Amino acid sequence: MSSKSQRLASSSTSPDIAEALQARLCDPLWFLARQWQMGEFEGESGGMPVAVLIGERHIPLTQIRAGNITRDNDPDAPLEALVEAESTGPAGMGVHLPQSWDSARLGYRFEVLGPGMRYSVTDYDGRALDWFDFAPQEIDKQAFSKTPDTLFEAIPGTLGFPGAPEPRWWTIEDGTAYFDSAVDPEPNVLSMMLPEFFYSDIRNWFLVPAPMRAGHVRRMERVEVVDSFGVITELDPVPAEQTNLFTLGADAFGNDTMLIPNVAAQVVDCDALEEVTWSRDEAGNLVWAHERTVTDRISGQTYETGTETAPDTLSTNEAGDYYTLKNDLPRAYIPYVPRQTAKIPAVSGDIALRRGRTQADATGEAPQHRSEVVAESTWLHHETVPPDGVKTRRVHRFARGSDGRAHVWIGRDRNAALRPDRVGLRFDFIRKEEGTEDG
Numbered sequence: 001m002s003s004k005s006q007r008l009a010s011s012s013t014s015p016d017i018a019e020a021l022q023a024r025l026c027d028p029l030w031f032l033a034r035q036w037q038m039g040e041f042e043g044e045s046g047g048m049p050v051a052v053l054i055g056e057r058h059i060p061l062t063q064i065r066a067g068n069i070t071r072d073n074d075p076d077a078p079l080e081a082l083v084e085a086e087s088t089g090p091a092g093m094g095v096h097l098p099q100s101w102d103s104a105r106l107g108y109r110f111e112v113l114g115p116g117m118r119y120s121v122t123d124y125d126g127r128a129l130d131w132f133d134f135a136p137q138e139i140d141k142q143a144f145s146k147t148p149d150t151l152f153e154a155i156p157g158t159l160g161f162p163g164a165p166e167p168r169w170w171t172i173e174d175g176t177a178y179f180d181s182a183v184d185p186e187p188n189v190l191s192m193m194l195p196e197f198f199y200s201d202i203r204n205w206f207l208v209p210a211p212m213r214a215g216h217v218r219r220m221e222r223v224e225v226v227d228s229f230g231v232i233t234e235l236d237p238v239p240a241e242q243t244n245l246f247t248l249g250a251d252a253f254g255n256d257t258m259l260i261p262n263v264a265a266q267v268v269d270c271d272a273l274e275e276v277t278w279s280r281d282e283a284g285n286l287v288w289a290h291e292r293t294v295t296d297r298i299s300g301q302t303y304e305t306g307t308e309t310a311p312d313t314l315s316t317n318e319a320g321d322y323y324t325l326k327n328d329l330p331r332a333y334i335p336y337v338p339r340q341t342a343k344i345p346a347v348s349g350d351i352a353l354r355r356g357r358t359q360a361d362a363t364g365e366a367p368q369h370r371s372e373v374v375a376e377s378t379w380l381h382h383e384t385v386p387p388d389g390v391k392t393r394r395v396h397r398f399a400r401g402s403d404g405r406a407h408v409w410i411g412r413d414r415n416a417a418l419r420p421d422r423v424g425l426r427f428d429f430i431r432k433e434e435g436t437e438d439g
Helices: 017-021 028-037 079-084 141-146 189-204 372-376
Strands: 049-060 063-066 069-072 107-114 117-124 135-139 150-154 216-227 232-235 257-260 268-281 286-295 302-304 322-326 333-340 351-355 390-400 406-416 427-431
Touching (some): 063 079, 079 390, 079 406, 268 302, 268 372, 372 390
Antiparallel strands (some): 049 150, 049 216, 063 069, 063 107, 107 117, 117 135, 216 257, 268 286, 286 302, 286 333, 322 427, 333 351, 390 406
């Protein structure tokens, strides 16, 4: 069943903007009479909210589990520094990968734990860790009863955002967002409901500040609203099937808890210590790891590999053209070859990518690869490298904790490769004496 309604609104046809801004009416009594006939003067005994009382309980996330290692979580330190930081050997010799780094997926995997709480992160790419990266694995609601009940009072404020009308005259509004001036190709329900909400119902919505310490899980026990008449109204929780905004795993664990991890407000990255581009070679059924930036393990100097050339193993003293089975590639290109993994428990699936080599003289003591990320990634999952490729980096990072202390560590991140590499691997061609090649 549908219904139609009309709304009376005055509009000035004068080209003079000064006259239009006066908002004058030639017959205001007619508008008042129409409002009375439509029942707009029938008020309700409802006041405006002036205070909100919130009773809540908090459980701290006290531990971080990465691999087989569990350590304490410092709620004042950035979680990125605790999860991403690499460890070093004696006197800084020898870099060891963090326990949370999954070398087969090029991402971080870890868990945060508290009394009766366990949240997991399965594929953190090293960029902008936030609450929605966490998935609940265990939430014991009885654990909240063992923590003290905290009651605080907050003053609600009206909802506002760019483009929303101001409640009073002579207030400059944001003109960059003007929702009711959009040109809709076809009128729809949403294009009519949005202006109605902006101009009629926005003053019936309020925001309540509810501060919460990072590194904790909160559960609200009760919410009471005090209006301008002194009436106290207790609000019931919204059923889980009606909303699950800002919740994690609402189906299994409900929507009455909220996780705020102790992540950094901003992480500053330095120049890359390593940069590796991973790209697919569909013709060769390979994945190539291109070490664009590497760091010398002895001197610690970082340098680019773009100027490196392939070893000239095809040179000959004989004149004329000659047949070539395969061309040589620079050292920076590391191939990954599909292999069966039925007997490899560390890699799930029947087929995975195994690191190979293009240099025949490369050994385990003197490998072809020079970056830490490629050295650790002996195996790769097929889905780790999409058709457009990915880029990984090792960088020095800086962030401040909630207590103001500075934290510096070496972390990693994974991002989309803007320009996948063209490796140029060729087989079975004729190499000419002048250096040109005919396929």
